[in-house]
Amino acid sequence: MPLGIGCTARPGLSKNNKTGSWRVFYPTLDKTKCTKCGTCQLICPEGCISQLPDKSYEIDLDFCKGCGMCAEECPDKVKAITMHKEEK
Amino acid sequence: MVDRTIENFDCGHRACGGCGASSAVRMILKGTGGNTIVVSPTGCLEVFSTPYPETAWKIPWIHSLFENASAVASGIEAALKKQGRLGEEKVLVIGGDGATVDIGMLCLSGAFERGHDFTYICYDNEAYMNTGIQRSGATPYDADTTTSPSGTCSYGNNRPKKDLPQILAAHGSPYVATTSMAYPMDLMKKVEKAMNTPGSCYIQVHTPCCTGWGFDGAKTMVIGRMAVECGLWPCYDIVDGKLASAKKIKRVPVDEYLKAQKRFRHLFKPTRNEAELAKIQAIADANAAKYGIDIE
Numbered sequence: 001m002p003l004g005i006g007c008t009a010r011p012g013l014s015k016n017n018k019t020g021s022w023r024v025f026y027p028t029l030d031k032t033k034c035t036k037c038g039t040c041q042l043i044c045p046e047g048c049i050s051q052l053p054d055k056s057y058e059i060d061l062d063f064c065k066g067c068g069m070c071a072e073e074c075p076d077k078v079k080a081i082t083m084h085k086e087e088k
Numbered sequence: 089m090v091d092r093t094i095e096n097f098d099c100g101h102r103a104c105g106g107c108g109a110s111s112a113v114r115m116i117l118k119g120t121g122g123n124t125i126v127v128s129p130t131g132c133l134e135v136f137s138t139p140y141p142e143t144a145w146k147i148p149w150i151h152s153l154f155e156n157a158s159a160v161a162s163g164i165e166a167a168l169k170k171q172g173r174l175g176e177e178k179v180l181v182i183g184g185d186g187a188t189v190d191i192g193m194l195c196l197s198g199a200f201e202r203g204h205d206f207t208y209i210c211y212d213n214e215a216y217m218n219t220g221i222q223r224s225g226a227t228p229y230d231a232d233t234t235t236s237p238s239g240t241c242s243y244g245n246n247r248p249k250k251d252l253p254q255i256l257a258a259h260g261s262p263y264v265a266t267t268s269m270a271y272p273m274d275l276m277k278k279v280e281k282a283m284n285t286p287g288s289c290y291i292q293v294h295t296p297c298c299t300g301w302g303f304d305g306a307k308t309m310v311i312g313r314m315a316v317e318c319g320l321w322p323c324y325d326i327v328d329g330k331l332a333s334a335k336k337i338k339r340v341p342v343d344e345y346l347k348a349q350k351r352f353r354h355l356f357k358p359t360r361n362e363a364e365l366a367k368i369q370a371i372a373d374a375n376a377a378k379y380g381i382d383i384e
Contacts, residue, residue, distance in 0.1 A: 007140055014100035014137070014144040022105065042092065042272050043309060045111040048099045063099035067106035067298075068306030083306075 015063075019046065023066035025083040031056050033080035040070035040081060090276040094118050101144035103136040106305020108295035108312065109211045110136070112269035113182060116209055116293070119279030122147065123177045125164055129157035129192055131184030132218040132297075133211065155191045157181045158199035158208065165204045178283055179206035185226035186216040188292075189252045200259040200288040207282045207289045210252070211269075213297035221300045225250040228320065229371060230364055231351045233300075238354035243364050248371065253292055257326045262287040265325035268294040270312025274323060274335065281325075294321045302350020314345040319372035322379045334379040342372050 029040075034056065041049040041057055048063040049070065059070070071081040096117040103110040109132055117124070126149045128134045134151050137144040152160045161181045168174040183192060188210040196208065215233050216222040223236040227245045232238040236245040257264045263285040265278045275293060282289035296312050298305040315321040317340050324334035346352040346368065355361045355368075376382050 009138065009141045009143040011143060011146045012098055013142040014098050016142060017100040017102065019100055019102070038092070042115065043111055045103060045105070045107045045114070045308075046099045046101075047095055047097055047114050051093075060099065065105035067104075067308075068304075069106055069111070069308055072306040073309050 018062050019065050020062045023061075023064060023086055025066045025068060026061060026086050027059055027064065027066070027068070027071055027081050027083055029057060029059055030080045030082070033078055035075070035078050035080075037075060037078075039073050039075065043069055043073055045069065090119055090280055091121065092118055092276075094122065096122065096146045097137070098144045098146060100142070101137045102139060103132070104299050104305065106298045106308045107132075107136075108269050108297055108308045109133055109184075109213060111308065112211050112275065112293050112295045113137075115269065115272050115275050116180075116182065116279050117147070119276035120178065120180055120207075120283050124148075124180050124283075125150070125168075125177060127151070127157050127161045127164065127179070127181045129181075129183040129187035130154040130218075131187050132213070133182060133184060135218055154187055156195050157183050157187060157192055158195040161206045161208070162199045162202065162204045165206050169205075174205060179204075180283070181206065181208045183208070183210055184216075184218070185210055185212040185214060186224040188212075189225040189250050196256075197259065200256055200261055200290070203260075203287055205286050205288070207279075207291065209279065209282075210290070210292045211295045212292050213295050213300060214249075215297075215300050217297050217300040226252070229368060230355060232354060233351065243361070244351070244354065253290065253326065256288075256290045257329055259288075260329065261290055261326075262328055263289040263325065265290070265323075266292045266294070266321070267323050268312045268316050268321055269296075270294075270309045270316065271323065271335075278325060300351070302353075303348055307348070311345070311348055314348065318342045318345045319376045319381060320345065320368070322375045322381050324379045324381075331379065334381050336383050337381055338383050339372070339376060339381070342369050
């Protein structure tokens, strides 16, 4: 791969790198418990949680590294996100 | 008004799971809005977000060298000014603490002295994490790093943290603030304020690093909150050289914050080191007295 001076890259190319393979624990979101506060979406270091047209949230497991910050920060009274061990 | 739906930092970057910096950058870009040109010095952020030929940025982004991010930003600002584009397009630097308080200090000081219209945001993870946790000028007192190891002759880093916000306030900066990624609303509000203030503005964001500090990645926000709650990280802003506001807290002892991290475990094992803990508590007390963060 030639690497010149002043190299540029097109936006969004990092999506080629599916970081979901790094994961040890995966999150599941219980939509019946979720109050749609948006905390998980705001703090996710990956930015892999997105809001659907019906205002509910969805976690993209192609990119989720399984850090568990969303499960930890989900408000104490709700706890809609739980982490599970990945089994292959 | 901060638009929380803006997503200018894509998935697929190579930050550690639970990275405080990547979470902070997403929040920062929500605060800046879309018309922003970002400059990054060398550091974790530059390395994990842009392994060539991939990039996680959806807005213009440039990296030149470790030491000259402020000089590059000054040049971009001058070019935008000449073309009459400054104002609708803004310049932002996001750099790590090593590139800010140590290596890029000269260019940073120069740019602030000349008063270029840009915002400099330092994500402070308190060491050179990218190259393997070496101490920087922003490493706190008694933290164990690979170049300030704890052992029989040492309790870790033997110098206090450099107070860069005060140094830059002394340059006559119109807006200098500290905040933490554990308080997203505070962070986004301060970023928005800095971006809309003409002149050189500076924000230092506390971003816990699970790899370098030694804690579980899920606890990043928790550790960030503990740092603020014990007074070791005061969140304040300085407008035109005068302290404008400081986040008021009900302060707790520093012990819990230190105990939660591996870089401070030598203070508790094999026995509690009361003398060193008292020194760290004194730093928190001095912060509280200086910025008036205690709730009476």
